[in-house]
Amino acid sequence: MSNNRVTRRQFLNYTLTGVGGFMAAGMLMPMARFAIDPVLEKKAGGDFVMTDKKASELSETPVKVDFKFEQVDAWYKSDVTDTAWVYKDGDKIIALSPVCKHLGCTVNWNGSPEFKNQFYCPCHGGRYEKNGKNIPGTPPLGPLDEFEVKVKDGLVMIGKTRANTLV
Numbered sequence: 780m781s782n783n784r785v786t787r788r789q790f791l792n793y794t795l796t797g798v799g800g801f802m803a804a805g806m807l808m809p810m811a812r813f814a815i816d817p818v819l820e821k822k823a824g825g826d827f828v829m830t831d832k833k834a835s836e837l838s839e840t841p842v843k844v845d846f847k848f849e850q851v852d853a854w855y856k857s858d859v860t861d862t863a864w865v866y867k868d869g870d871k872i873i874a875l876s877p878v879c880k881h882l883g884c885t886v887n888w889n890g891s892p893e894f895k896n897q898f899y900c901p902c903h904g905g906r907y908e909k910n911g912k913n914i915p916g917t918p919p920l921g922p923l924d925e926f927e928v929k930v931k932d933g934l935v936m937i938g939k940t941r942a943n944t945l946v
């Protein structure tokens with residue numbers, strides 16, 4: 780009988796240790812991934828994301844180019860679509876972030892009929908020149924960010940954002 784009890788206790792101990800271990804692993808795994816992964820790093824698959832925009836189709840007028848990438852956070856991966864305003868300046872390709880530097884709305888090229896050849900933010904009337912320079916007297920206090928950009932196989936690739944280097 781007492782043998783039985785010890786066995787049962789052992790069994791319970793093993794079981795609980797097992798369950799505890801399983802739970803600990805379940806908790807630690809995401810934490811380890813959190814530490815190892817470039818958490819919330821936008822472009823997990825590399826620095827540049829391929830778009831379907833042909834570099835040869837670009838002109839000096841900014842066009843909207845969408846691109847998709849996989850965003851990884853500690854627990855799951857998701858596909859995110861982002862946008863850049865892309866145009867040519869001589870031989871150089873410029874890609875600007877559409878995120879307004881005031882409160883983060885999305886700016887549009889020629890977004891207001893009143894203000895030609897400017898980026899316009901519909902939220903509070905923020906305006907930017909073509910190179911992303913914020914126009915004084917409008918709410919944004921800094922220029923639009925710039926994406927790193929390169930061309931591969933004739934297609935535009937978009938990289939990380941950085942502070943505007945054109946202004």
Ligand code: FES
Nearest residue numbers: 879881882900905
């Ligand atoms: S968010 Fe763009 S002007 Fe306010």
